Amino acid sequence: xxxxxxxxxxxxxxxxxxxxxxxxxxxxxxxxxxxxxxxxxxxxxxxxxxxxxxxxxxxxxxxxxxxxxxxxxxxxxxxxxxxxxxxxxxxxxxxxxxxxxxxxxxxxxxxxxxxxxxxxxxxxxxxxxxxxxxxxxxxxxxxxxxxxxxxxxxxxxxxxxxxxxxxxxxxxxxxxxxxxxxxxxxxxxxxxxxxxxxxxxxxxxxxxxxxxxxxxxxxxxxxxxxxxxxxxxxxxxxxxxxxxxxxxxxxxxxxxxxxxxxxxxxxxxxxxxxxxxxxxxxxxxxxxxxxxxxxxxxxxxxxxxxxxxxxxx
Amino acid sequence: xxxxxxxxxxxxxxxxxxxxxxxxxxxxxxxxxxxxxxxxxxxxxxxxxxxxxxxxxxxxxxxxxxxxxxxxxxxxxxxxxxxxxxxxxxxxxxxxxxxxxxxxxxxxxxxxxxxxxxxxxxxxxxxxxxxxxxxxxxxxxxxxxxxxxxxxxxxxxxxxxxxxxxxxxxxxxxxxxxxxxxxxxxxxxxxxxxxxxxxxxxxxxxxxxxxxxxxxxxxxxxxxxxxxxxxxxxxxxxxxxxxxxxxxxxxxxxxxxxxxxxxxxxxxxxxxxxxxxxxxxxxxxxxxxxxxxxxxxxxxxxxxxxxxxxxxxxxxxxxxxxxxxxxxxxxxxxxxxxxxxxxxxxxxxxxxxxxxxxxxxxxxxxxxxxxxxx
Numbered sequence: 089x090x091x092x093x094x095x096x097x098x099x100x101x102x103x104x105x106x107x108x109x110x111x112x113x114x115x116x117x118x119x120x121x122x123x124x125x126x127x128x129x130x131x132x133x134x135x136x137x138x139x140x141x142x143x144x145x146x147x148x149x150x151x152x153x154x155x156x157x158x159x160x161x162x163x164x165x166x167x168x169x170x171x172x173x174x175x176x177x178x179x180x181x182x183x184x185x186x187x188x189x190x191x192x193x194x195x196x197x198x199x200x201x202x203x204x205x206x207x208x209x210x211x212x213x214x215x216x217x218x219x220x221x222x223x224x225x226x227x228x229x230x231x232x233x234x235x236x237x238x239x240x241x242x243x244x245x246x247x248x249x250x251x252x253x254x255x256x257x258x259x260x261x262x263x264x265x266x267x268x269x270x271x272x273x274x275x276x277x278x279x280x281x282x283x284x285x286x287x288x289x290x291x292x293x294x295x296x297x298x299x300x301x302x303x304x305x306x307x308x309x310x311x312x313x314x315x316x317x318x319x320x321x322x323x324x325x326x327x328x329x330x331x332x333x334x335x336x337x338x339x340x341x342x343x344x345x346x347x348x349x350x351x352x353x354x355x356x357x358x359x360x361x362x363x364x365x366x367x368x369x370x371x372x373x374x375x376x377x378x379x380x381x382x383x384x385x386x387x388x389x390x391x392x393x394x395x396x397x398x399x400x401x
Numbered sequence: 402x403x404x405x406x407x408x409x410x411x412x413x414x415x416x417x418x419x420x421x422x423x424x425x426x427x428x429x430x431x432x433x434x435x436x437x438x439x440x441x442x443x444x445x446x447x448x449x450x451x452x453x454x455x456x457x458x459x460x461x462x463x464x465x466x467x468x469x470x471x472x473x474x475x476x477x478x479x480x481x482x483x484x485x486x487x488x489x490x491x492x493x494x495x496x497x498x499x500x501x502x503x504x505x506x507x508x509x510x511x512x513x514x515x516x517x518x519x520x521x522x523x524x525x526x527x528x529x530x531x532x533x534x535x536x537x538x539x540x541x542x543x544x545x546x547x548x549x550x551x552x553x554x555x556x557x558x559x560x561x562x563x564x565x566x567x568x569x570x571x572x573x574x575x576x577x578x579x580x581x582x583x584x585x586x587x588x589x590x591x592x593x594x595x596x597x598x599x600x601x602x603x604x605x606x607x608x609x610x611x612x613x614x615x616x617x618x619x620x621x622x623x624x625x626x627x628x629x630x631x632x633x634x635x636x637x638x639x640x641x642x643x644x645x646x647x648x649x650x651x652x653x654x655x656x657x658x659x660x661x662x663x664x665x666x667x668x669x670x671x672x673x674x675x676x677x678x679x680x681x682x683x684x685x686x687x688x689x690x691x692x693x694x695x696x697x698x699x700x701x702x703x704x705x706x707x708x709x710x711x712x713x714x715x716x717x718x719x720x721x722x723x724x725x726x727x728x729x730x731x732x733x734x735x736x737x738x739x740x741x742x743x744x745x746x747x748x749x750x751x752x753x754x755x756x757x758x759x760x761x762x763x764x765x766x767x768x769x770x771x772x773x774x775x
Contacts, residue, residue: 165617167645186645186646187645188645190641190644190645191641194634194637194638194641195632195634195637196633196634196637197634197637197638201634201638202638205638209613209642209645212610212613212614213613213614213617216610216614217613217614217617217618219617
């Protein structure tokens with residue numbers, strides 16, 4: 089359903105209309121044009137997943153969206169947090185991105201409130217104010233992103249369609265260092281849910297516990313120093329279901345610029361013995377499952393070697 | 402009889418060129434500046450912004466009278482146990498060194514082609530001057546409002562039949578000035594400022610959507626709040642949105658209406674950079690160094706004073722666009738011994754200091770740009 093935005097009564101020229109969509113593609117057209125849209129006079133909201141780390145993880149669709157925005161800055165309002173901005177600016181230099189970092193520094197505003205406010209603000213900007221909004225997020229918009237979830241729910245409640253440009257999820261990098269067979273499924277939980285909310289795992293299936301380094305229910309993970317607090321709680325909860333010598337794999341990234349998939353295999357009892365990097369994950373193999381799933385996989389090569397260049401050299 | 406139009410000292414330093422040299426007009430008594438009647442041609446305008454700018458926002462004032470006044474204020478604050486004030490005053494006192502080197506250029510720049518850096522320098526100068534003189538902040542932004550005695554002295558003899566205050570913006574303090582001087586108010590041509598809107602603080606949250614939309618649309622470049630809104634999450638989020646969308650909002654929040662003229666004004670902390678350092682080999686006892694900055698012993702860096710922890714530390718102070726560097730007291734003693742003629746070995750002997758220890762301090766002074774080789 090389209091909500092019609094009031095257009096100027098006088099001087100309603102093509103230039104006064106912000107919409108860059110076409111009549112046949114009322115929402116989601118990436119290529120801006122100067123033809124006034126007869127169908128869609130509201131704004132639009134596009135959520136762009138930028139992938140987990142490196143520029144080459146971006147989809148072609150995401151790259152096109154960024155390039156369209158930088159080519160026509162007057163048609164798009166682009167928003168993002170610091171890590172998403174750095175990646176987007178590498179792909180589309182000169183792109184003007186409004187920083188949402190302030191949301192993390194407001195006194196008395198916790199993460200859930202900040203994300204709800206962000207969702208309200210961006211949907212209002214798009215669907216009430218009539219702007220074409222690009223919201224840049226790291227990874228996949230659909231994995232553990234409370235702000236995106238809130239935006240989707242709010243847009244649905246307003247009967248507004250949003251556009252999702254999917255991005256590669258962090259899961260692909262994480263699974264790089266394990267051998268997941270898929271034979272007994274896979275459970276995915278936030279480490280917080282297990283450590284503090286009392287969630288019990290299905291020991292017959294491997295489990296990936298994400299956001300291992302966080303120490304607050306609102307998603308605080310600014311440095312690794314306080315991760316042992318979470319790790320100790322998590323270890324104690326897991327010990328109720330798993331033996332002390334059950335192998336677990338701590339999986340994390342080497343960080344910029346390489347973003348290599350790193351990992352270490354330890355016994356469950358040693359889980360809290362040292363801090364883990366921010367954005368770490370924990371692989372908990374099933375009890376009685378294949379040994380392969382309890383093995384730390386060899387790191388993959390980051391870039392494939394071009395066979396032709398090898399031959400020529 | 403021709404009228405005399407008096408312009409209030411706000412809302413920010415005026416952009417007409419400063420008077421050439423006002424050093425001789427400076428008064429030692431901050432509360433009773435000398436009258437500047439020479440600025441007042443009959444039947445014309447007396448711009449109090451220009452009067453106080455030319456008198457106070459100068460390297461000469463910050464380097465001399467303002468610094469001395471801050472020393473007295475620091476003593477008062479520490480003696481009265483007001484550590485927060487003491488820390489604030491000490492930071493201001495330390496900044497008089499860099500400001501004294503920067504403020505005249507900033508004034509010139511602001512008066513000819515207002516830009517962000519000059520505004521940041523003038524804003525910090527305003528904060529320092531306010532602390533030095535003990536004046537209150539004016540009706541908008543960080544600009545100090547002269548006390549009654551300073552106002553009367555600057556205006557000179559008042560003739561209610563002939564004098565009136567000219568109002569050019571609701572926040573320029575014209576009404577306040579007219580009341581203080583007991584003369585009538587006249588509405589003049591409004592200040593030429595980019596589009597903005599004045600909003601009562603208690604209306605901020607309820608008008609957030611409307612204001613955010615107007616800023617995003619470009620109808621306004623900033624929202625000027627007429628006071629401090631209540632401290633609550635909804636207010637913080639609303640202000641966040643205004644700063645996100647308004648091109649000049651951050652600058653206006655920091656500098657008042659002046660920010661409209663320089664939306665890219667950086668924070669004061671970003672205006673200065675560490676002193677330049679020459680990449681040389683470490684000094685030896687034969688090396689001759691000269692001081693590249695001043696050094697002082699003070700009762701602690703501001704952060705420690707704020708915590709009530711008073712202990713003598715050193716501070717290195719540049720008459721240039723460099724922030725102060727807080728050091729151990731011994732570094733100041735060594736710095737004061739550098740005279741560009743004697744070697745470090747001779748200095749060690751004169752100070753009765755172990756040569757290795759003195760070399761270590763000299764190396765650090767070179768590393769932070771506080772000393773130079775001769």
